[in-house]
Amino acid sequence: ETGVTQSPTHLIKTRGQQVTLRCSSQSGHNTVSWYQQALGQGPQFIFQYYREEENGRGNFPPRFSGLQFPNYSSELNVNALELNDSALYLCASSLRTGLDTQYFGPGTRLTVL
Amino acid sequence: SQQGEEDPQALSIQEGENATMNCSYKTSINNLQWYRQNSGRGLVHLILIRSNEREKHSGRLRVTLDTSKKSSSLLITASRAADTASYFCATSLQGGSEKLVFGKGMKLTVNP
Numbered sequence: 001e002t003g004v005t006q007s008p009t010h011l012i013k014t015r016g017q018q019v020t021l022r023c024s025s026q027s028g029h030n031t032v033s034w035y036q037q038a039l040g041q042g043p044q045f046i047f048q049y050y051r052e053e054e055n056g057r058g059n060f061p062p063r064f065s066g067l068q069f070p071n072y073s074s075e076l077n078v079n080a081l082e083l084n085d086s087a088l089y090l091c092a093s094s095l096r097t098g099l100d101t102q103y104f105g106p107g108t109r110l111t112v113l
Numbered sequence: 114s115q116q117g118e119e120d121p122q123a124l125s126i127q128e129g130e131n132a133t134m135n136c137s138y139k140t141s142i143n144n145l146q147w148y149r150q151n152s153g154r155g156l157v158h159l160i161l162i163r164s165n166e167r168e169k170h171s172g173r174l175r176v177t178l179d180t181s182k183k184s185s186s187l188l189i190t191a192s193r194a195a196d197t198a199s200y201f202c203a204t205s206l207q208g209g210s211e212k213l214v215f216g217k218g219m220k221l222t223v224n225p
Contacts, residue, residue: 033213043203090156
């Protein structure tokens with residue numbers, strides 16, 4: 001167990017809808033990263049938050065947005081869902097950005113119909 | 114494009130045998146990490162090796178890093194059926210250290 005939790009476990013949405021995924025980091029970890037993992041692929045970096053500020057972003061459009069809260073929880077929001085947003089979404093927490101082990105949650109499986 | 118590429122893409126061995134996975138990457142790194150993933154679930158961290166280290170051990174795992182060749186290998190000794198999973202290498206890049214860049218992964222099957 002990594003101490004990182006995510007909710008919900010599974011989610012089904014239709015194209016055009018909006019979705020919010022949640023993550024609770026390990027206590028004391030002030031860095032959270034979000035990744036998208038398509039079937040059969042490795043995880044792709046979406047963005048990272050450090051002390052509630054965005055600290056780097058991957059090649060994802062602005063309809064992917066996030067928030068980090070002081071209580072070590074965070075959210076990933078995706079607007080205007082597209083079919084190819086169907087994937088496993090993983091959050092990971094760490095102590096120091098870029099230098100330490102990232103501990104991953106179990107993921108949220110999003111299906112867009 | 115992927116920074117890390119695992120090789121082979123799939124490996125099937127018998128219980129008790131050793132399994133070796135290789136990872137190549139393209140740009141300079143801060144560190145390289147290996148993760149395991151069971152059946153599309155979350156990633157489990159196995160081991161981190163920093164760019165100034167050449168070898169690390171953790172239980173049945175041995176990781177090497179050759180920064181001149183931009184490659185790493187993960188050795189699992191005395192494999193068990195429970196080691197059946199997908200394995201990923203991930204690099205933390207110098208100068209862009211906020212993210213991990215993953216390879217496509219390698220599927221290991223350990224037959225009882």
